[in-house]
Every structure is written in C-alpha cells, then in structure tokens.
Amino acid sequence: MTTPAPRFWQYGWDGGRECLMSFGPESGAPSLLIIPPLLEELNRTRKFLSDIMRLLADDGVASHLADLPGTGESDRGLEETSWEDWRISVAAAARAVAADAVLSVRGGCLL
Numbered sequence: 001m002t003t004p005a006p007r008f009w010q011y012g013w014d015g016g017r018e019c020l021m022s023f024g025p026e027s028g029a030p031s032l033l034i035i036p037p038l039l040e041e042l043n044r045t046r047k048f049l050s051d052i053m054r055l056l057a058d059d060g061v062a063s064h065l066a067d068l069p070g071t072g073e074s075d076r077g078l079e080e081t082s083w084e085d086w087r088i089s090v091a092a093a094a095r096a097v098a099a100d101a102v103l104s105v106r107g108g109c110l111l
Helices: 040-058 083-096 106-110
Strands: 007-013 016-023 031-035 062-066 101-104
Touching: 007 083, 016 040, 016 083, 031 040, 031 083, 040 062, 062 083
Parallel strands: 031 062, 031 101
Antiparallel strands: 007 016, 016 062
16 A cells, blocks of 8 residues: 655644645545654654655554644744643644544643
8 A cells, every 4th residue: 555645735823824735545444644853853754754754644544743833843933932822823733633542742732
C-alpha cells in the first residue's frame, strides 16, 4: 500500500491562520492532532513525527501536525505570541480537524 503525499492546509484561530500538515484519509477515519515540541525541538523531530504520521495513515488513521503561532511556517513573530495564543490555537486546530485524540510531544505537552 502506498501512503499518499501529505496535504498542507491552514486552520483559523482568533489571531489569524496557521499551517497544518495532514496524512491519511480526509474523512471517515479516526483523527489525531499532533501538538509538536516547541521551538528548536520541532526542527529536530519533524521527520520523526512525519514518519509516525505515514505509519498511522497506512493503518487508516488521519493525523495532523499543527504549526503554532510564532513557530514553523507562521507569519506571526514569536515575540508577538503568548502562551494563551498557543492554547487558543491548539483548541482551534483540534476543532478544525475534528480530533478524536491529541498527541503532544515534549514542550507541546505544556499546552
């Protein structure tokens, strides 16, 4: 079975729009939101997380890796971003992907 290519899209939150990378079925499957490690740790774990997402897709699970405001591909500066912004954006991302579960990694667990 060939795993489909990732899908890149955006979710909206009170402060704007942020990116999501998704693997797996677009509908009708369990949906897992992944909250990544914060800041530089995300750069070191992005491939690891995408490999896990591909394996989940092979088992029919949709998974979504959310960029948080001020991180990743965000247009918002980190210096403009608060913990509350991150908490609000995590809730918005969970709603956007209709998450059945959330996996938080390292610093992402704080949110």
